[in-house]
Amino acid sequence: MNRSSSVTKTPSPRVNRLLALLLPLVESAAQRSDRRLPAEREMMAHLATTRITLREALIQLEAQGRIYRENRRGWFVSPPRLRYDLLACLPFHEMVRSQQRRAETLLLTAEEVEAPADVARRLGLSQGERIYRIIRTRLVDGRRVLYVEHHLRPDCFPGILNFDLAKESLTELYSRHYGIRVGRVSYELATTVLSEQAASALNTVRGSPVQRVTRVNHDQNGRAIDCDDEYWRHDAIDLTLTAAPQLSF
Amino acid sequence: MNRSSSVTKTPSPRVNRLLALLLPLVESAAQRSDRRLPAEREMMAHLATTRITLREALIQLEAQGRIYRENRRGWFVSPPRLRYDLLACLPFHEMVRSQQRRAETLLLTAEEVEAPADVARRLGLSQGERIYRIIRTRLVDGRRVLYVEHHLRPDCFPGILNFDLAKESLTELYSRHYGIRVGRVSYELATTVLSEQAASALNTVRGSPVQRVTRVNHDQNGRAIDCDDEYWRHDAIDLTLTAAPQLSF
DNA sequence: AAGTGGTCTAGACCACTAT
DNA sequence: TAGTGGTCTAGACCACTTT
Incomplete structure (x- = not known):
């Protein structure tokens, strides 16, 4: 033939x-x-x-x-994608619920650790300073779609590790208990692969492609307060964003 | 062992x-x-x-x-990545030059065609209406990193196909010859694979992962004037973006 | 013509999941 | 325990690039 x-x-x-x-x-x-x-x-x-x-x-x-x-x-x-509007800055559960989907969160670890080099740089700390690290897996309609590591400046959020981090939204904790509102966010997006740990948290395998979304949150005064490393199964989301272009630089 | x-x-x-x-x-x-x-x-x-x-x-x-x-x-x-600031909205050659890299553009086709369904939807046309389609390959430091299809409303840009589209920036043509400035952009980002045609334009192979960046440009009055489908070798760029969050919806 | 990566065959064993 | 995907072997031929 x-x-x-x-x-x-x-x-x-x-x-x-x-x-x-x-x-x-x-x-x-x-x-x-x-x-x-x-x-x-x-x-x-x-x-x-x-x-x-x-x-x-x-x-x-x-x-x-x-x-x-x-x-x-x-x-x-693959189920239909979740729309992820980068500028809406909705907490995960709200974003998912608003699209008539079911959200769940699993807390993997929440501890104080030394800041890795890239995290320290993004938060404006010196390497080796201690930070809070929260690692979670998040599900949509029962499917594990997101592995996320949060890194928080401990001076901004004393005692935050004692909350129920599988239930509470960090954004809400920030404003309700610490009086901190996010004033500016900056994103970095890339396509990559999962680490062994992230792969097993998502029940998937080393090779599968993922969309990485790195976010640094700043408070009302422009100080970096925390950053996320989000690893999404790439077939699970539609990243969108609408804005008026900045006129110079 | x-x-x-x-x-x-x-x-x-x-x-x-x-x-x-x-x-x-x-x-x-x-x-x-x-x-x-x-x-x-x-x-x-x-x-x-x-x-x-x-x-x-x-x-x-x-x-x-x-x-x-x-x-x-x-x-x-892979060479160092190019920083691609989604909100800066710099024309390709300017973006590349500003990072001390060398930019080139190859024009593959420039013709009037029937709007495919998704393009028609994004531009607010009915399916089958005619549009201008410009397909180009773009290089950084001699390496083919971007395959891009532009789709233009012909009523906004009569005769634009007669310009030297391998040299001229579309954004500049818009403002210089048509008095149109981009007032709002919306993006859609996804990880995907290349079509056969795009793969051969980038000298690469069916399976390699790419970052897709779809952009719809609107004019000062909010009307969609054109859209791009950009396919980037995913190792070639760092997508970034900084903004103040929108306060409600 | 020689060398490269792209594709394909026909198996095998293993780790893990489901029952 | 049976069935699943994950990994690996030892080859082969082909299309294309380079010399």
Whole structure:
């Protein structure tokens, strides 16, 4: 059988054919309540290909944001994305609820540690100064989509580690108990991969692509008070933002 | 030989070992003028592994943004990232020059076409209306880092296709010849993969991750005048943005 | 023509999840 | 314990780039 029926120089590789053949499987899995795709060996037999080749096609679909995997559990069709408006600055639970989705938060650790170099730089501290670090996993409709590390200046938030950090919004704690309101935020966005720890917190695997959102919050007086490192499953969000351009520099 | 000397449940897989072994190679390649890594088969012999396993490690490094590939040419160490301030709204050449880098633009096509559904939606047109589409590839220091499709409302910019679109900045054409200034921009950001066409324009390959930046420009009166679909090699940019949060919705 | 990465085969064993 | 995905082996041929 001829792999390329057209005159293009590059023959359509098998993976491309597979991508087309997989689409109906994806669509029918999207109808199922668990959104699960058939087992790899099943698809491999059905599509008459090798496991490595099939997996390459699946990884393509994952990179496109159409499917995702849970470590050693299987492949699933991605639910609709959450809209994440960078300038709205909504607390996570509010953002999720406002879109008729269900939010959950798991607290992994909350402790005082030495500031890593990049955190110290962003908060204007010297390296080795101590900060509060809060690590959480956040879920939307039961799916783990976000791994986030918060780093707080302890002088701004004494005793904050004693609150129930799985339930409370940090933003609300800031204003309600510390009288601090966020006056300016700066973001840094990049595509990257998860650390081993973050991957296991998201039930996923080393290689999957993620969207990193780094945020530094400043108070009303322009002082950096905390920063976040957010790692989102990239298929889970639509980052948006609307603004009038700054006229100079 | 024991692959895991600690008590962790997950044994460190070979790919992790490879990643560590590859770092010195990456560092020494970063010194070379062409920034090129050794050939895969050479590294594979040097590191005593298989090509598939080696390639998996390389793809990891690519996903981390440390190295990149050019189709069938080889692997290279990524140069320092370009800072891309979303709110600065600088024209490409200016943004690049201001960071002491060298910018180039290649014009691929400039023609009138029917608006695709998503473009029509973003510009507030009905599907099938005609628009100007300009497709360009942009380079930084000789490296192809950006594939961008512009879609323009023809009623705003009659005759714009006759300008030298490889040299001229669209933003400047807008204000100089059409008296239009951009009053508001809205962005949508996502991680995705390249189409076949975009991949070949960037000398890269189907699977490589890219950062997509979609922008809709509005004029002083709030009317959508054009939109871009930008596809950046994800290791080429640092997206940044600083703003005061909006107080309600 | 030689060398490069891109793709593919046909298996295998392992760690972990689900039952 | 059976089934799943994760990892790995040892090759092969092909399209394209470079010499």
